[in-house]
Amino acid sequence: MADKTKTTRAIQAGGSTLSRRALFRNGGLLAAAGLAAPGTSSGAKTAGKLKIGAELYESIGIRPIINANGPITLFSGSVMLPEVRDAMAEASRRYVHLDELMEAVGGRLAEITGAEFGIVTSGCSAALVHATSACIAGGAPERIQRLPDLSGLKDEVVAPVSSRNVYDHAVRMLGVKIINVSNERELRAAVGPRTALVMALAKIADRSETLRLEHIVPIAHEQNIPVLVDAAAEDLSIPNVHLERGADLIAYSGGKAFRGPQSTGLLIGRKDLVQAAWLNSAPHHAFGRPMKIAKEDIMGLLAAVEMWVERDHETERRTWAGWVDEIAASVGRVPGVKTHVERFEGIMQREPLIGIKWDSKPRLEITWDRAKLGITGDEVYKRLYDEEPRIVLRASSESGVTVVPMYMQRGDANVVAQRLYSLLSKPPESSRDARGETHNIAGRWDLHIDFAYGSAEHKLFIEQNEADLRGEHQGERTHGAISGWVDGNKVRFRDTQRYEGGSFAYLFEGSVTDNSMQGKVDLGEYGLATWNANRHS
Numbered sequence: 001m002a003d004k005t006k007t008t009r010a011i012q013a014g015g016s017t018l019s020r021r022a023l024f025r026n027g028g029l030l031a032a033a034g035l036a037a038p039g040t041s042s043g044a045k046t047a048g049k050l051k052i053g054a055e056l057y058e059s060i061g062i063r064p065i066i067n068a069n070g071p072i073t074l075f076s077g078s079v080m081l082p083e084v085r086d087a088m089a090e091a092s093r094r095y096v097h098l099d100e101l102m103e104a105v106g107g108r109l110a111e112i113t114g115a116e117f118g119i120v121t122s123g124c125s126a127a128l129v130h131a132t133s134a135c136i137a138g139g140a141p142e143r144i145q146r147l148p149d150l151s152g153l154k155d156e157v158v159a160p161v162s163s164r165n166v167y168d169h170a171v172r173m174l175g176v177k178i179i180n181v182s183n184e185r186e187l188r189a190a191v192g193p194r195t196a197l198v199m200a201l202a203k204i205a206d207r208s209e210t211l212r213l214e215h216i217v218p219i220a221h222e223q224n225i226p227v228l229v230d231a232a233a234e235d236l237s238i239p240n241v242h243l244e245r246g247a248d249l250i251a252y253s254g255g256k257a258f259r260g261p262q263s264t265g266l267l268i269g270r271k272d273l274v275q276a277a278w279l280n281s282a283p284h285h286a287f288g289r290p291m292k293i294a295k296e297d298i299m300g301l302l303a304a305v306e307m308w309v310e311r312d313h314e315t316e317r318r319t320w321a322g323w324v325d326e327i328a329a330s331v332g333r334v335p336g337v338k339t340h341v342e343r344f345e346g347i348m349q350r351e352p353l354i355g356i357k358w359d360s361k362p363r364l365e366i367t368w369d370r371a372k373l374g375i376t377g378d379e380v381y382k383r384l385y386d387e388e389p390r391i392v393l394r395a396s397s398e399s400g401v402t403v404v405p406m407y408m409q410r411g412d413a414n415v416v417a418q419r420l421y422s423l424l425s426k427p428p429e430s431s432r433d434a435r436g437e438t439h440n441i442a443g444r445w446d447l448h449i450d451f452a453y454g455s456a457e458h459k460l461f462i463e464q465n466e467a468d469l470r471g472e473h474q475g476e477r478t479h480g481a482i483s484g485w486v487d488g489n490k491v492r493f494r495d496t497q498r499y500e501g502g503s504f505a506y507l508f509e510g511s512v513t514d515n516s517m518q519g520k521v522d523l524g525e526y527g528l529a530t531w532n533a534n535r536h537s
Contacts, residue, residue, distance in 0.1 A: 066391045066412045070404040071233050071358055074525065075392055077255035077262035078407050080300070084260050087303035088296040096295055098283050105302050106274065112305055114239050115268035119278045120254070120298045124232040124265035126281070126291040127251035128170035131228050132157070133280035133287050134273050135197040136174060144280055147287040148175040154196035158187065158220075160211040163201035164501035167230065171199060172500060174287065183210045187219050195225050197249075202231040202242065206353050217246035226273060232265075233257065235356040236308055240268070249273055254297075257358065260304030261297045316406075317344075317362060323405040323413035324364035330417035334424045336372035340365040358406070367400035368424065375427035377401045383423060389415055438467050438486055439512050444536040447473075449521060451529045460533060462493075469493050473506065480506070491517055 051059035058064075067075055102119055109118030121127040136153050137143035143153060157171055161180035172178060176196060181187045191198065198220045205212055213229070220227050226248040233256045242250045247269065254264030267277055281288035321343045328339035343362050348355040370376065377396035384391040394402040403416065445460040462471040462482065471482040473495045484493025491512045496505045508531060510519015518532040 063388075063390050066389060066409075066415060067407045068403045068405065068412070068416055069392045069394045069407070071253070071256035071407060073255075073262070077253075078257075078259045079409060080255075080261060081259045081304060081307055083307050084300045084303045088261065088300040091296045091299035098295065098298075101295060101298060102278055105298055106278075108302060109266070109268060109305060110271075112238070112309060113236065113268050115243060115250075115274075116271035117274040118266060118268040119274055119281075120293055120301045121251075121265040121267055121277075121281065122263055122291040122293045122297070123255075124230070124251050124253040125167060125170040126288065126293075127265040127267040127277075128167070128228070128230060129173065129291065130277035130281045130288050131249045131251060131267060131273070132171045132174050132176065132197065134276035135226050135228070136176070137276075137280060139276045139279050144284070144286045147280075148173070150175050154194050156192075156194045157197055157199055158190045158195055159199045160187075160201075160205060160208065160216075162204050162208060162211070163199065163230075165201055165204075165230075166502035167232065168199065168201075168501040178500065181211070184215050184219065187211065187216065191220060191223055191225055195223070197226045197228050199228045199230065202229050202234055202250075203357055203359070205229075206357070213242065213245040213247060221246065226270070233358040235313070235358075236266075236305070237352070237356050238309065241353055241356070243269065249277075254301040254304060258301065258304040258308060260301040264293065264297045264301040266301060266305070314348075320405040320408075321362040323408060324362055324403060326413045327403055327405075327417040327420065328364055328366075330421045331366055331424055334368070334373075334421065336369040337424055338367050340367075361404070361406045363394070363405070364403040365400065366403065366420070370399040373424060373427050374429070375424070379428075380420075380423055383428070384419060389419070391416055391419060438488065439491075439514060440464060441469070441486055441491065441512055441517070445517070445533040446536050447531060447533045449529050449531045451523075452527055459536075473497070484508070486512060489513070491519070 047060040049059065050056070065075055069075055071077055106117045106119055110116055119130075121130055133144070133147055136150065136155075137147055146153070155176050156179055157176045158179045158181060159168065161182055164178070164180065168178065178199075179190045181190050187198070198216055200211075200213065200216060205216070213227070217227050227246065228249040228251070229242045229247045231242065231250050232253040234252075235257050236252060240250065249267060249269040252258070252266040252268075254260040254266055255262030258266070267274055278284075280286045282290070282292040321341065324341050328341050331337050332339045341362065341364050344355065344360050347360055354360055376398055377400045378398075380401050381393050381396035384393060394404045396402075405413065408416070442462055442464040445462065447458040447460050449456050449458065456476060458476070459474040460471065460482070461474070462469055464486070467485050467487055469482060469484040469486060469491075473480050473482050475497060478497040478499050480495030480497040482493050482495045484491070486492075489511050490509075492507075492509045494505065494507045496503055504526065505524050507522040508519060509521070510517055510531065515535045516532065519530070521529045521531045523529055
C-alpha cells in the first residue's frame with residue numbers, strides 16, 4: 001500500500017562492506033565514493049591576494065582539478081561555453097526589468113524546446129522548489145505569502161519509491177508529505193484532493209517496468225494533478241520526450257549537459273504552471289525569494305540553450321570515446337591491468353529515452369589484479385586527487401577505478417593516461433595495518449559527536465569477530481549498519497544512514513581502550529567532527 005505516514009520517517013539502509021585494509025587505506029568516505037570531503041582535501045593552501053588571470057584560483061591557494069568524474073556540483077559542474085561567457089559579460093553592462101526579461105526569455109525558450117514556456121532558475125533544485133510552490137499556491141498572493149504554511153492547501157506529493165533521491169529535499173522543503181508508491185494500483189489510491197503534484201526522477205522512471213511516465217500521467221491527469229519530472233543531468237531532447245508523454249513540468253540543470261552557468265537551472269512545461277513558478281521565485285517576495293537569479297545567469301543559460309541546438313552531439317560522443325580509448329591504450333600496457341570502454345554506440349537510435357541520460361555516455365572501467373599490483377582503487381583515487389596534476393576520477397573500488405570523460409577538456413586525456421600508467425606500472429608500497437593486541441569492544445557504547453556547530457548523543461551496538469566489526473549505529477531518528485575493524489589500539493568503522501530520499505555517511509577513526517574510544521569522524525560533504533564513546537554502564 002502507499003505509505004501515508006504523517007510524520008517523516010527514516011528508511012533503513014545497511015552500510016556497504018569494506019575490508020579493514022580498504023577502510024584503513026581509504027582517506028575518507030567520499031574518496032571511496034568518488035567525492036572528496038571538505039576539510040580533508042589537500043586542495044587548499046593559504047590564500048593570497050586575488051590575481052585576475054590564468055592563475056586566478058592558484059592566487060588564493062586553490063589547486064584546480066582535471067574532472068574525470070562527471071557533472072558533480074561539488075567539483076563545479078562543467079566549464080561554460082565561450083558563448084555563455086560572452087553573453088554573461090554583455091548582460092552585466094546594463095540594467096533590465098527582470099519580469100520583462102523572463103517573459104522574453106521564456107518565449108524564446110518555448111520556441112527552442114517546444115514547451116509552452118520556460119524560466120531560468122538558480123539551479124535545478126530551485127526549479128523543483130518553484131514548481132512545487134506553483135502547484136500548491138498558484139499565482140495567488142495570499143497563498144504565495146503563506147508558504148510554507150500549508151494549512152488548508154494541498155500538502156501531499158506522490159512519487160514512485162524508486163524515484164526518491166537526495167535531491168527531492170527541494171520538494172520536501174515546502175513542508176509537503178511525500179507518499180511513496182510502487183505501482184499503478186498504489187498510485188491511484190494515493191492521489192486525491194490533497195495531492196499537489198506527482199514527481200518522478202527521469203533517470204529511474206524511464207527505466208522502470210511498473211511506473212514510467214506512460215503509467216503515471218493518465219492517473220494523475222484524471223484528477224488534474226500536474227506531473228513534475230526531474231531531468232537534472234540529462235540531455236535536452238527536441239521534441240521533448242517528457243512533454244510528448246504528458247509531463248507538465250520538466251526541470252534541468254543549467255551547468256551540466258548545457259554547459260551554462262553552474263548556478264542555473266531550467267524549468268519548462270505548461271505556461272500557466274511555469275509562469276506561476278516564476279511568481280513564486282525571486283525577485284518576488286515568496287518562499288523562493290532566497291533563490292535569486294541574476295540577469296547575467298538568465299542570459300548565460302539562454303545562450304547555452306541556443307547553442308544546444310547548434311552543437312554536434314554525435315561528434316562530442318566520438319571525442320569522449322576517443323579520449324577513453326587513449327587512456328585505455330596507455331594503462332592497458334601494464335601487466336595485470338584490464339580495461340573496458342563502454343561507448344554506448346547507437347544507443348540514441350536504439351533507445352533514445354536512455355541515450356539522453358548522462359550515465360549513457362562513453363566511460364572507461366579499469367580493473368587489475370590486486371595481488372600483482374599491490375594497490376587498491378581507493379589508493380589510486382586518493383593519490384591522483386592529492387598529487388599533481390590533480391585528477392578526480394568517477395569512482396574507485398578494491399581493484400579498479402572509473403573514468404568519465406564528458407567533462408574533461410582537450411589535453412586532459414593525455415595527462416590522465418600518463419598519470420594512471422605511471423601509478424599502475426610502478427605502484428607505491430601499500431599502506432600497512434596497525435599491529436598489536438586487539439581490544440574487545442563488543443557491546444553497547446554511548447556515542448557523543450561534536451559537529452562544526454552543535455553536538456549529538458548517539459548509540460553504538462558493536463559485534464566483534466576477532467578484528468572485524470559489525471553492528472548498528474543509532475542516531476536521533478535514523479540508523480545504519482556498521483562495518484569496520486579494530487587493530488591494536490586503532491579503530492575504524494563506517495555506516496550509511498538514510499532519511500527520506502537522502503543518505504549521509506559516517507567514517508569513524510580513532511583510538512580505543514577497554515572502556516573508551518575517541519577520534520575524528522569524516523561526515524563526507526558535511527565535513528569533519530570529533531567523537532568519543534564510553535561503554536554503556
